[in-house]
Amino acid sequence: MTPTLAEEGLTIPDAPSEPGEFERSLRATRESGRKLLVAYVTGGLHDEWPDVVRAVADAGADAIEIGIPFSDPVMDGPIIQEASELALRDGASPVTVLDTLRTIDAGVPLAVMTYYNLAFHMGHERFASLMYEAGVRAAILPDLPLEEVGPWATAADPAGIETVMLAAPTAPDERLPRVVARSRGFVYAVGLLGVTGERDALAESSLVIARRLKAITDKPVLVGVGVSNGQQAAEVSQVADGCVIGSALMRRVVEGEGPAGAGAFIAEVRAALDES
Amino acid sequence: MSLPEPSSSGRFGEFGGRYVPETLVPACQELEAAFREAWADQSFRDELDGLLADYAGRPSPITECHRLSAELGVRVLLKREDLNHTGSHKINNVLGQALLAKRMGKTRLVAETGAGQHGVASATAAALMGMECKVFMGEVDMERQALNVFRMRLLGAEVVPAMSGSRTLKDAVNEAMRDWVATVENTHYCLGSVMGPHPYPWMVREFHTVIGKESREQCAKLLDNEIPDVVTACVGGGSNAIGIFSGFADTTAELVGVEPAGGAAVGRGVPGVVHGMKSYLMQDEFGQVQEAHSISAGLDYPGVGPEHSHLSSIGRARYEQVTDDEVIAAFQLLSRTEGIIPALEPAHALAWISRDRAKLAGKTVLLNMSGRGDKDVGQMMEILG
Numbered sequence: 001m002t003p004t005l006a007e008e009g010l011t012i013p014d015a016p017s018e019p020g021e022f023e024r025s026l027r028a029t030r031e032s033g034r035k036l037l038v039a040y041v042t043g044g045l046h047d048e049w050p051d052v053v054r055a056v057a058d059a060g061a062d063a064i065e066i067g068i069p070f071s072d073p074v075m076d077g078p079i080i081q082e083a084s085e086l087a088l089r090d091g092a093s094p095v096t097v098l099d100t101l102r103t104i105d106a107g108v109p110l111a112v113m114t115y116y117n118l119a120f121h122m123g124h125e126r127f128a129s130l131m132y133e134a135g136v137r138a139a140i141l142p143d144l145p146l147e148e149v150g151p152w153a154t155a156a157d158p159a160g161i162e163t164v165m166l167a168a169p170t171a172p173d174e175r176l177p178r179v180v181a182r183s184r185g186f187v188y189a190v191g192l193l194g195v196t197g198e199r200d201a202l203a204e205s206s207l208v209i210a211r212r213l214k215a216i217t218d219k220p221v222l223v224g225v226g227v228s229n230g231q232q233a234a235e236v237s238q239v240a241d242g243c244v245i246g247s248a249l250m251r252r253v254v255e256g257e258g259p260a261g262a263g264a265f266i267a268e269v270r271a272a273l274d275e276s
Numbered sequence: 277m278s279l280p281e282p283s284s285s286g287r288f289g290e291f292g293g294r295y296v297p298e299t300l301v302p303a304c305q306e307l308e309a310a311f312r313e314a315w316a317d318q319s320f321r322d323e324l325d326g327l328l329a330d331y332a333g334r335p336s337p338i339t340e341c342h343r344l345s346a347e348l349g350v351r352v353l354l355k356r357e358d359l360n361h362t363g364s365h366k367i368n369n370v371l372g373q374a375l376l377a378k379r380m381g382k383t384r385l386v387a388e389t390g391a392g393q394h395g396v397a398s399a400t401a402a403a404l405m406g407m408e409c410k411v412f413m414g415e416v417d418m419e420r421q422a423l424n425v426f427r428m429r430l431l432g433a434e435v436v437p438a439m440s441g442s443r444t445l446k447d448a449v450n451e452a453m454r455d456w457v458a459t460v461e462n463t464h465y466c467l468g469s470v471m472g473p474h475p476y477p478w479m480v481r482e483f484h485t486v487i488g489k490e491s492r493e494q495c496a497k498l499l500d501n502e503i504p505d506v507v508t509a510c511v512g513g514g515s516n517a518i519g520i521f522s523g524f525a526d527t528t529a530e531l532v533g534v535e536p537a538g539g540a541a542v543g544r545g546v547p548g549v550v551h552g553m554k555s556y557l558m559q560d561e562f563g564q565v566q567e568a569h570s571i572s573a574g575l576d577y578p579g580v581g582p583e584h585s586h587l588s589s590i591g592r593a594r595y596e597q598v599t600d601d602e603v604i605a606a607f608q609l610l611s612r613t614e615g616i617i618p619a620l621e622p623a624h625a626l627a628w629i630s631r632d633r634a635k636l637a638g639k640t641v642l643l644n645m646s647g648r649g650d651k652d653v654g655q656m657m658e659i660l661g
Contacts, residue, residue: 003283010285071441071564072550074453075297081440093562116295117549121563143549145301147285148293168299170460179298190299194458 005150012150013157015182019219020162022063022109022137022185026220026241029062035273036186036222036242037233039249039266040113042067042083043101044092050104052253055263057106060270064106065140065244068097068114075142077197079247083254094118094127098134111138111164111185116152124155131161138162138185146179153182164188167213169205177216186220189213189240191227197247198228202235210240230272237273245269278526279481279518279583286474287554289589291582294473296552300453303460308475310380315482320375327371328486331404332361334368336487338494338642344613350629350636353504354616354645355491355520364619364647365487365516366397370466372483374401377464384408384463388438388452390417390445390512391574391621392424393647394468399433401466409433412451414444417573424651442567445512445577449551469513470581473552477581481518488523491642499640506636508532509644510624511595512539512575514584516646521593529642531593533584534628536603539568541580542588542595548579555582571600571655572620574647602627604659607649619647620655 005011019027026036039061041052053064069084069092076084094114101110112131119127119141131139139161144152149163156163165183167176168190180187191206192199206223213221223236224244233243245266252261286292286308294304314320328334336359341352357365377385385402387409389395395411402409411428415437418425428435438447449472456465470477470484495504507524509517511533521531535543541556548557550565558566558578570576587593598606603620606627611617618626622645629641649656 005285008283008285008287071566072446072450074450074551075457077454085440088564093564095562117557117559117563117565120547120549120554121559142297143295143552145294145296145298147301148295166298168297168301170299170302172302175302190297192458193299193460195454 010150012146012182013154015184016157020137020160020184022111022162023220025109026063026186030220030241035237035276036062036220037270037273038063038065038222038242038244040065040067040244040246042069042080042087042250043097044069044087044090045083045253046090048259050100051259052262053104053106055259056249056266057108059263059266061108061266063109063111065111065113066097066101068094068112068118070115070118073115075195077195077247079251079254080196083250094122098130101134101136110136111140112136113140116141116144119152124152125159128156128159128161132159136161138164140164140188142166146182149182166190167209169193169209176212180213180217180219183219186222187213187217188244189221189223191223191225191236194225196225198251199226202227202232206236207239210236214239230269233269234272234276237276279522282474282478288583288586291555291585292474292477293554294552295549295554296473297457299457300460304473304475311376311475311479314376314379320379324372324375328368332367332371333359334486335490336360338491338498340498341614344610347613348630348633350633351640352629353498353640353642355487355642357487357516357644357646358619358648362397362400363650364393364397365484365519366394366468367400368486369468369480369483369515370394370397370401373464373466374405374407377407377466378405380464382462382464384459385466386410386452386455386459386463387466387468388445388448389413389468390448390576391572391651392421392428393574393651395435396424396427396431398466399428399431402433403431410455411435412438412448412455414438414442414448416443417445420573420655421651423654444568444573446565469515470518470583471513471551471553471579477553477583480515481522481583484515484519485522487516487519487644488521491520492523495642503527503529504642505639506530506532506641508534508625508628508641510575510621510646511535511580511584512577512621514581516644518581518583520644525592531587532628533593533595534625535595535597536570536572536575536624537597537599539570539575539577540597541578542584543597550579553582555585556580571603572624574621575624596628598624598627598631602631606630607656617649617653618645619649620652622646
């Protein structure tokens with residue numbers, strides 16, 4: 001007899017019925033008429049990374065995703081792979097990144113984006129509480145799809161960590177509502193078939209997935225993966241509530257533009273969003 | 277079949293599952309449904325059996341090693357997967373997956389490879405069936421296995437170096453998964469071992485159960501209806517091992533997997549999640565995956581298929597470790613005593629028999645000779661001078 005999901009300890013708890021701190025903040029910003037901009041920064045990349053976080057917050061990011069580097073980032077393209085590898089070489093770990101994060105007063109909500117094994121290895125409860133103590137209120141685990149999220153969510157929900165689910169262009173119509181229902185913080189719309197990275201033009205699929213999601217939820221819908229500059233951010237935010245910018249920002253950091261360059265880029269994207 | 281199906285969530289006990297990016301979930305679900313349907317369809321089975329017989333050269337024989345047995349004091353039987361077309365057991369799985377991919381309307385295969393055997397097999401199946409094929413191979417492995425790189429290209433495949441991380445098999449899997457995330461609509465990921473997200477560990481096992489099934493029948497004849505005392509095979513991801521174990525899981529035969537000391541996921545790992553599965557995994561104190569180090573590119577992998585983790589945890593199989601030096605000695609031993617040059621991977625299993633020959637004295641051991649050594653001759657020439 002094949003065991004049930006409950007017997008396997010995989011029951012997926014319903015998402016909290018009310019938005020948490022992270023989502024409330026994004027909703028409030030959206031209601032003020034502003035498009036949402038979330039910036040991704042690889043934690044532990046060079047000593048200057050806390051300054052990069054502060055700079056992008058000051059430049060107009062509405063929330064920041066802190067990447068905790070993992071050895072095998074399968075959802076990431078070359079730039080974030082390189083940023084992760086460099087950070088790991090500098091000695092970054094979940095503990096060092098979260099410890100440093102406590103000292104950064106960015107003034108905007110913080111999420112962690114990392115891969116599931118780091119949470120699994122440390123233990124779900126401990127990982128969730130360490131994140132919370134470091135000021136993090138949301139988690140994005142791109143290799144933890146709906147069917148596997150149960151054990152993590154069971155620990156994260158009561159710890160005050162909102163688990164952001166990814167919604168992909170490949171999801172059939174019957175699947176999307178289930179993904180959306182389990183998501184808190186925002187819904188991460190994957191803009192294209194592919195891994196993170198810059199693209200010359202905005203993929204048509206990013207508008208399609210944003211439209212499909214906006215039709216079924218009032219949770220903030222942000223498009224990430226392949227949103228590369230202010231113009232693309234503005235274009236996708238005609239449909240979505242906003243976007244996530246990662247590789248385009250981290251390329252500038254990897255190339256040595258420092259906090260100033262990172263801030264200038266985010267300011268540029270912010271301006272494009274505000275003008276649109 | 278004597279090894280059970282995984283649970284509906286794709287688990288063998290606590291191991292397995294489907295830890296993939298959301299983009300790939302529907303593809304894994306479709307693949308599971310397509311495999312389940314094809315595997316129950318006699319016409320699919322007949323077509324695959326036809327290819328295995330007329331193209332791959334099955335059944336592979338069992339060779340009794342008289343001189344080796346005399347030298348070790350252990351009766352050693354070899355299941356000769358090295359005699360298959362393309363030189364290893366990998367062809368069993370690849371023909372199955374390529375047929376299935378065609379049935380699903382996919383026109384392109386993407387694969388990872390370590391030593392190149394799975395890459396060569398994938399390129400072969402793609403050539404046979406008129407499909408496109410792209411193979412990711414660690415940059416380090418491309419140097420170690422330059423001949424196989426040439427073979428794949430000759431067969432019409434594109435070979436792309438994996439440049440990240442340890443630049444070996446682990447990173448080739450990452451690159452193949454990244455490619456699949458971007459191309460999932462027309463592409464089948466032809467995964468080369470009993471690892472990855474559900475349904476791969478189960479599906480790849482099923483395509484290799486032919487090894488165990490044949491061995492069981494051949495042993496019955498050879499051993500006068502007795503079964504071997506021990507069945508052994510090398511374990512990287514563990515596909516050849518699970519294939520031969522499957523024929524003996526319901527017997528009293530002891531099942532022994534042999535891992536390289538530098539890539540011993542079962543022996544030295546703890547449960548972790550990477551490459552779509554929960555399994556034993558070599559990792560550091562924070563859960564970062566460690567790089568494996570083995571003389572054999574095919575076993576240079578820090579994880580292991582989830583069913584092996586399960587078989588180990590329930591005590592049905594046990595896992596031994598051997599060093600590179602022991603493998604080099606075994607490679608020479610089999611060549612000298614039997615006129616069979618083994619691949620470095622199955623030489624691991626022989627290295628264990630040789631080291632533990634006192635404990636195994638008088639026993640009958642069936643070893644899965646998963647591949648031939650042609651690909652390793654250049655590397656061994658350098659090592660042995």
